Amino acid sequence: MIKNETVRSALSLAVRANLPVLLWGAPGTGKTSAVMALAEQLEMPIEVVIGSIREPSDFSGLPVIRDDGTWFAPPRWAERLSVSGSGLLFLDELTTAPPAVQAAMLRVVLERAVGDLVLPEGVRVVAAANPPGLAADGWELSAPLANRLVHLDWQIEAAGVAEGFAHGFAVADAASVAAPTSGQIARAKAQIGAFLRIRPELVLAVPESPEGAGRSWPSPRSWEMAARGLAAGVANASDEATIAALVIGAVGEAAGFEALSWLRTLDLPDPESVLNDPHAPLPDRPDHLHALLGAVVAHVHADASESAWERAWDVIARVAKTTPDVAATSARTLASQRPAGANLPTAMLVLAPILRTAGLMP
Structure with a gap:
């Protein structure tokens, strides 16, 4: 009770x-x-x-x-x-x-x-x-x-x-x-x-x-x-x-x-630490990766800075190497939140096939 x-x-x-x-x-x-x-x-x-x-x-x-x-x-x-x-x-x-x-x-x-x-x-x-x-x-x-x-x-x-x-x-x-x-x-x-x-x-x-x-x-x-x-x-x-x-x-x-x-089993790293450390360990399970990338995109949206948006693509590129379908979902959301004046990071070149499949690139 x-x-x-x-x-x-x-x-x-x-x-x-x-x-x-x-x-x-x-x-x-x-x-x-x-x-x-x-x-x-x-x-x-x-x-x-x-x-x-x-x-x-x-x-x-x-x-x-x-x-x-x-x-x-x-x-x-x-x-x-x-x-x-x-x-x-x-x-x-x-x-x-x-x-x-x-x-x-x-x-x-x-x-x-x-x-x-x-x-x-x-x-x-x-x-x-x-x-x-x-x-x-x-x-x-x-x-x-x-x-x-x-x-x-x-x-x-x-x-x-x-x-x-x-x-x-x-x-x-x-x-x-x-x-x-x-x-x-x-x-x-x-x-x-x-x-x-x-x-x-x-x-x-x-x-x-x-x-x-x-x-x-x-x-x-x-x-x-x-x-x-x-x-x-x-x-x-x-x-x-x-x-x-x-x-x-x-x-x-x-x-x-x-x-x-x-939710008790998630034990996800802090989104900011993942953005700041290009070698931060990532979860193995696809559902946990979905949750982590969602948290990263939410953090970037709240931060609203060009730097955070650009660094988030590095995280998505890392995920794309093993689970491209998970990366595509977050890439679609992140692309729609591009701050004014933000540069397209080189990590997006790695993601080009995924972004084309998602309809985000010609």
Whole structure:
């Protein structure tokens, strides 16, 4: 069982990484209190929207006739968040929302769109739900909505409840949590992508039962969320349990445990050391080479210097001597990121046949 401290840390990371997150737990276990405390720590305004008392138009907007056409007017809570520029949208009692309301929530969770209003980038989405069997007039979560959320199981412990009575039910120090950088996200995506190359059947696996489809399961969208969760954990030097909670919360237990097990065996060299040392040892396994070159390209993109871009071609040329198909994938990405004024390095001559095959050279 995941400890509640881990879940609270994962919640803070998810919010900082702009991942829509759903807390599952029995009624009366402090989910709402924790989310309110999180908003207070982050000094964000919070809007609480309860699914059981809402209509589809509360998310898709009410049609209003104007001179230039029809405007789908957003509700007041969306307007307040828009004016604030940032905040927490807390969708409570999600499993009491009927299917029509859940369908209307889809654009809100994924695109932050409410009617014809697009919420600012600074708005984060957190939801809470009781298992349908414990909810008043509960519904299973629809598969499309479930696949847009990172699912965390809210736990209660006697010691934590006693501590909360004495000092308040606060989340882990959310104010000190850092958002992952674009480079860290790119590196995590490269690692997840390398894993999926050897386990392509896990790219998409929709559960057959409504109960399973209403929780986390693997899809291209949820794998991207898993990568962002992984990047957030790395950015904050989080422990393994917290990172696991985010990865499993995005893609489910079976796929998540397998990905985490593979990630533990990577033990890749630092991309910068590989760029600086032309004789640095490289992995033997093709999947590990994919992950390493992905990390190198992500580092070069974040660095954005001509020197790093040119040196990366030397690394790709080394890989091309043994595994040209692995080199071709990264060469395509690296070529598209050429900084203005960067010279074409001599290493590209070695790669000419590969680049022609990839359509990158005439």
